[in-house]
């Protein structure tokens with residue numbers, strides 16, 4: 001599956017990161033300051049706390065290609081930076097669920113993702 005809004009996301013990347021994230025000098029994270037969603041589609045929500053907050057990224061013009069509502073942060077980062085891999089979970093290695101730094105994320109298998117024991121959250 002490819003996302004029909006991938007090209008839009010890629011072109012809007014710089015603007016969105018500039019406008020809606022703030023860098024953390026301690027962790028190097030790019031913390032999301034925009035809209036937040038909780039639970040739902042988060043890949044860790046079934047096994048752990050269901051109320052993990054994550055960025056809900058509005059893709060400008062996404063409505064034109066059928067996108068309804070916001071996109072989960074890591075999904076947006078993966079698609080916008082061309083690192084989306086079907087069947088893999090793009091997730092934080094820094095364990096900050098509101099981080100948008102692509103250098104802090106990697107593709108892991110769903111099994112790898114759910115087996116990670118500890119998660120730090122904001």
Ligand SMILES: [Zn+2]
Pocket residue numbers: 027028029030092094095096099100101104
């Ligand atoms: Zn981070």
